[in-house]
Amino acid sequence: MVIAMVITFVFLVAPIIVAIMMSFDGRSYLGRFPPPSYSIQWYTNFFSDTYYLAGLRTSLVIAVITTLVSTAAGVSAAIVIDRYEFPGKQALETLFLSPLVVPAVVIGFALLLFFALIGVFQGYPRLLAGHIIITLPYTVRTTLAGLVGIRKSLTEAAMVLGANERQAFWDVTFPLARTGIVAGAVFAFAFSMDDVAVSLFLTSPDTYTLPVAMVSMMRTNFDLTIAAAAVVLMVFTVGLIFLLEWLIGLERLIGGGVFRS
């Protein structure tokens, strides 16, 4: 049992370590692991290469906008689903979670065809649309999970004491739902930075995200600058984890289950 766990852990972590070590490789070519000498040449390569930097900038801008839009739309939808009853609610919930079931390739392909049909050819709107639609299920789902745990009597008490609906939401419900909302926003940012399959369809020659730039480099010039780019992305991921821990605590994200004291 323990051996299986250790092997799994090693299997998950070892490739990452290899990639990190190779990104500091001192050789000027891609040679066998382990590297005989170390240098930061690949990082200087990466940060002086306009191709990669443009991709990084686009990735960041799109991730920020996607997170804002996705969280706003997702939270509003989750509030309505949680509090109100209406015909077709079940279908609506399924609809909001459906992008998770549709393959990313199909989403990218469908959006590309659709935008060509309505005449939108710029990269930014298309990329934004793709990223928003794939992150929306996460914001809706985590917010809903957070809202479900809030007792309705608290909001009702606020309203009995004189608050109107909007005040009751911002002063009572929102702080309690913070966990779910923040989790959704962080998920949205992470999955927007990482996305490859959808972005591959929606980029244009002058607008591309960092993962897409890495894919084209993997096909043309397979050198270790890609490793440096990969480590930069990893740093973002680790940063997001620490952010999650600082904002809401990783414990609360998963919950303790009903049998933990």
Next chain:
Amino acid sequence: MTKLNRNAALLLVPGLGIFLAFLVLPLANVVEESFRYFEPGRVGAAKDAPYTLLNYTELFDKAYLYYFLTTVRFGVMSSLIALVLAFPIAYYIARQPSQLIRKCAIGFLIGMMFLSTLVRVYALQLSFGPTGIAKHLAGFLDVSMNGRFYTEMIVVFGLLHYLVPISAITLLGTIQNVNPRLSEAAQALGAPRWVSHLTVTIPLSVPGLLSAFLICFTLCLSAFVVPMILGKGKVLFVSNLIYARFSEIANYPSGSAVSVMMLILSLLIVYGVTSFVTARWIKN
């Protein structure tokens, strides 16, 4: 639960609008495109091309079924292996008394989940490819480094690297809600530990196992980057077929038809597996 009033309904508009514009309409367009006739040499179907079922009937050729079979085969295999590997991890974290270890373990799993697919695939390529341990591993298993078996194994590794953290997190939620007293009672009555888990913990976790399996399987079905880069052209999933149809041959109608078939297939499988497991194991 109160009934919906007009002001609250306004809150639904952004979400619904986004879905309509960015999912429903594009998918409807894809379905429509899949019925159009394609002339080779054009990009996509002509605006007034006639409707036809050709794009669908040609999919029943053996060559195409190969893609679907490969995808399902890898999906089932990788999902099952992921469940087997993830269950002990989830169990360990769920029953772990130390808060610090729990926090670190959960942080590690979420970090693994957030990690970009591309970073994973590249790291695996570096580790298990020619610059890594490929020679040694392939020699140890007595297969060719560039052979089919090794490539398939690396694709499974790539899928597992993504599936195991996600399954572990899903199963964590389930196992936490299984009363630990029950398996302890079984052990107090004389059962060895592995029997108590086999007969108590695991059957009680079946809904979570099912959910984790379906999540893994759906992710495998839509896997694109992993087979594209780690498969080196030898292992091709349905997503790669769609991509090739679209970007290399510009046969949009056929790409659309394959997409529709794939969607229907995954919905059928999810529905089928859910009904089967619910009927057999989750009885009231």
